[in-house]
Amino acid sequence: MKITGHFLSPTRQAEILPFETAPRPIVGFACDYPSGLSSGMHSHPRAQLLYAVSGVMRVDMQGWNYLVPPTTGLFVPADAAHAISMDGPVAMRALFMREDAATRVAQAPKVISVSGLLREVILAACAEPVEWDPDGRGYHLAELALDEIGRATPLPLGLPMPGDARLLRVACALLECPHDPRNLEAWGDVANASSRTLARMFRAQTGLSFRQWRQQARLTAALNSLVTGAHPTKAAATAGFDSVPAFGAAFRALFGITPGQARLLHSGR
Template identity: 35%
Template structure:
């Protein structure tokens, strides 16, 4: 098992690549985004992205993001799909401690025992729904990539069904078939994931709601709370708490 600590600018690791080991990408500060051919995974500081071996992916993050990347031999931990996982306070401290180990750490001593606990905790880390599936259909994927990059877009579903030359009912069926979500659910997920980096930068919640396509602040807070388990204000307060405990 290997560990690495990086502070990376936005463009540094977006190039698509794959490797033979499990990678856990965790942002101690900032929000990171992992794109695969099938989905986008977004991890704020109390989450991480589990990337299985052999999966083509690219990682993006805002300037100032501090990434702790763990590289794990596949035989050392049970397999799981690419997904965002919850990082408990204990697991966070284990990751931060391990990131300072030398590459050739003492597996038979205290460092090896810490790694054993870390691997056990990682295997039990629950998955989170902070992912956005990409459709296999190229035309539908084009719409989805546009909406993901333009979360403030308020064009109705009818605009996109006309663009594809199909009925609203057919487009809705395409979304469910290819993403497991209907159009409204998929676009709401895209908007909420786009809001995370903006909140991490401490932009005003009202401005973030508008920038992510919400006309109602209360609707944004309700949707955010349902997905993240906390309000946007609580999310920003946790950033202050992390800063106070450095």
């Protein structure tokens, strides 16, 4: 494991080492984390599927900010530097993947939908010993997990983050307060740049216009609110929408489900 920052103690590193070096294609790793904990930037020599039975994770990786609520998982390639923040208490259940296993499911980071079947397979894999019997249950769990991960639907829960320090100030402020109503002209004062410069750089560095980026950031924040139990009216306010129907239409256009359906994820339904 490579680390920058202060989160992972020598004891915790020693606990994770067997999962990073196990002679098995997949091993399950279970750990619960308190609200507000941030890992700092680090990497692992093996790919991971990060999943939480409960709680929401935010992951910064390779210029992207990913939201990982329950019923979703984030594939993290081997040696990819990433930082995880816990948005509320998180019960993490992750899969470490050997190189030959990881190449069967993905090459780049992606958020996937975790089916009920994959959820149970992940939990079962976490209950297996690190060096499970190659001829026993662990083998079948590993094969089923790889098949389910490979078939899973990718989800638009990643936001490209700008590299320019001025734009990054604006982006981080909007992630902290997504309903902030200021337009690009007002944000120009914060970034010490003209609105025209910000607009041009936003599209060049993220592939999205400022309006598109902010809309996705707002709706992603609303999803976070819904899956942690908030009512759609409150989620709409979080996303800066005055109209709940307009919020519902925009939410469904991005995520393919209604705010009410997203709220059911809070209870695991």
